[in-house]
Amino acid sequence: MRNLKYYFAIFSIFIMISCGENAEKKVEEKSKEETQIETEAKVSEKNVILFFGNSLTAGMGLEASEAFPVLIQNRLDSLNYNYEVVNAGLSGETTASGKNRINWVLNQDVDVFVLELGANDGLRGIPIAETRKNLQDIISTVKEKNPNTKIVLAGMQIPPNMGEEYTTDFRNIFPELAEENNVELIPFLLEGVAGDPELNQQDGIHPTAEGYEIVADNVWSVLEDVVEKE
Template identity: 65%
Template sequence: MQTFLKFRYFLVLLLCSACGESPNKQAEPQTSPSVETQTETTTDNADKVILFFGNSLTAGYGLDTEESFPALIQDRLDSLGLEYTAINSGLSGETTTGGLNRLQWVLNQKVDVFVLELGANDGLRGIPLKETRSNLQAIIDRVKEKNPETKIVLAGMQIPPNMGQEYTKEFRTIFPELAEKNGLQLIPFLLDGVAGRPELNLPDGIHPTAEGQKKVMENVWAVLGEILKK
């Protein structure tokens, strides 16, 4: 089956503002995404599901859908003959609070691997670290409650020192600490090799270009590929 037919791009018509958030700082543009519809015949129901749950980094902000790293993961899966369907559930502007609020809808389907990529917007907006940590833990708990067999991958994130060195350092530790606490696989830094490189980022300096997304895909695959081998 062709990649275009297998790749499903799920977005929720839910804005972070509807969650009652009052961010201190605008981290990335919030968009009201258009939902791409798909008939039941375009996916193989026998395939296992890898769900990428994140913000604009997952959604592929500013790029065509097929240039986002979840779509590139689907290409890799297909090339290796692995019967998995990658679902892109990235929403631009999403915080951990917003993600927690829309999680139940996302988990209405069976998920075999859940890749959690949230937190960057929290950090850029200066949201209290205790809140970010609590929300991420709640997301992890709910995924496990829904299906204890679901494998969870946590994407590590780092932020510029705009909020001060102490905040920046503690933010970085949230992800490895949660991964260790919950026995999760960790992508040490999602944007490793991309962050801070103008040629791999859009003019906003935040979102990867198509070439940058290729590098992000390799960072994800380094961890995800090992899980699928098992």
């Protein structure tokens, strides 16, 4: 899909050549048009960063422009990075439902895959082993679909409502999976935001616009070493 305009331009060149020598002027005019088409094609050929997550990624309760994936896109643009951000966040998503839709999401080419799931599992008390397996299956699917895709795993923590053992085991899922799969880790997505009433909406779970600015910084502190400037 990325190279559609480029192929169209090349095809047009062959058509013009076949038209004969009596159209020299038209060929010259067409060449200019094709040069423009090829230039536009190169501009549109951006690497894709896909954020796959739940309502934290989707930006629930805020304008779409305030969600942290959009803030990452703005930062990439300001730094002249050739990347397009795709927000594949879905409110209410668990690791199980994420596992069920991962193949559909990966129908497009993805250069960087940021996995942000698990919070809803933790809040619902889903067994640690199940959450861990689902996250592992998602990571394995991404690697199988495209071994060249760079993966970033967003670490998550939950309040101690489920007990100290569960809370600790849940927190440890993410660094352990990151190490086992040799993928990058955002230690805690909501670092500096979680638990602060001024940075969270009334539900105490989802960040405000100001809170998302901090979340974007947390993501960028890891992502900046993953993306490549072209």
